[in-house]
Amino acid sequence: MSERVLVSEKVGQFFVESDRGRDRLEYTEYGAGExxxxxxxxxxxxxxxxxGLARTLASSGAHVVTLDLLGHGRSDKPDDPLVYSVTSFAEQVVALLDHLGATQAVVGGTSLGGNVALEVAAIAPSRVxxxxxxxxxxxNALEAAIVAFAPLLLTARFLPxxxxxxxxASRRIPRRVVAAWIxxxxxxxxxxxxxxxxxxxGVFFGRAAPPVKERLRMKAPALVVGHPRDPIHPAADAELLAEQLPNARFVRARGILEWRTRxxxxxxxxxxxxxxxxxPARPARRVRRTGA
Structure with a gap:
């Protein structure tokens, strides 16, 4: 890849309304253009x-936005389970596009973020x-997800x-002395x-992803990345998804941390x-008509 060039970066915010109130979401914008x-x-x-990926894409000419969904990072963190679901996260992405004035976007994500990207394609296919x-x-990840996330829920509820x-303890470690991914x-x-x-x-007991019949109807091109030896995100799930999406390509990572460390x-x-x-779409070739 060519050397990364400097791109503009700015932090922004917008608000989403619901029956339960008004929540603030924060994002970072890299680069410019359509x-x-x-x-x-x-x-x-x-x-x-x-x-890192956002800067790389922006230096290649893309206009990239990274978003803290509700409950993440510097966005608001309400304590009502009813405000959290994969579908509501997808609606937040659509609201972000409306806020930015973006008619369409390539929507990407990791783990839960990947599921949310699929949900955006399900509820607003024209925006993807x-x-x-x-x-x-x-x-294929159901059992491992239960084992991994049920303890988080129980600990937060009963051992706050x-x-x-x-x-x-985590706040005592200066971020400047550790690698970015750490x-x-x-x-x-x-x-x-x-x-x-x-x-x-909210996430655990709601709809995790669009069902198969909806995935089969998603016409947007897709790049699906799977990790070997990852019990929570089996490569089999990623491969199956790439087979189900009509216009997808599967790429196998060399390890769980490849995209983080190399x-x-x-x-x-x-x-x-x-x-x-x-x-830009290529114009259709005009066929020259010949006389009889």
Whole structure:
């Protein structure tokens, strides 16, 4: 990949209304232009997990936005489980596009963020130029997801001091002395017990992803990335998704942390995909008619 060039970065915010109140969401915008890309983080992870990819895409000409969904990062964190669901997260992405004046975007995400990207394609297909789905949580991940996330819910509900203690400990580690991806992991530990319990409750008991019949109807081009030896995000789920989506390509990562610690290969795959999604359609060739 060519050397990354400097791009503009700015933080913004917008508000979403619901029957339960008004919530503030925060995002970071990279670059400029009409080739929009929205990147979404995984469960309880802040948007800065995608800083590197966002800068790479923006330096190639894309206009990239990373979003803290409700309950993530610097966005509001209500403690009502009813405000959290994959569908409501997808609605927040559509509201972001409306706020930015973006007719369409390539929507991408990791883990939960990948599921949300799929949900955007289900509820607002005309707004999706393409999909980047890294390690989705689908049918083969059910048991592992229960084992991983049920303890989070129970701990936040019945041992809130443990969550608060981890939060205080993580804040004592200066982010400037650790690798960027370790800093993102530490930021993910900065949780408050009541919002965390509400968040996991809402996501855990709601619709996790569009059902198969809806996936089969998604016509947007898709890049699906799967990880080997990942029990919560089995590569089998990613491969199956790539087979179900009518216009998808599957890429196998070399390890769970490849895109975090050695991102060059997958950044290149994502950049090529985004540029292809936004390449102007070629005009149909005119056939010259010959006389009889």
């Amino acid at each position: 080739a929009w890309v929205v990147l979404l983080p995984g469960l309880l992870i802040p948007r800065r997990m995608h800083d 130029r393409g999909l980047i789905v890294e390690m989705p949580v689908l049918d 001091f443990a969550v608060s203690g981890v939060r205080l 800093g993102v992991a530490l930021d993910s530990l900065d949780q408050q017990p009541r919002p965390m319990a509400a968040y996991v409750h 991102p060059e290969r997958l950044d290149l795959e994502a950049t090529r995909f985004v540029l292809e999604c936004w390449r």
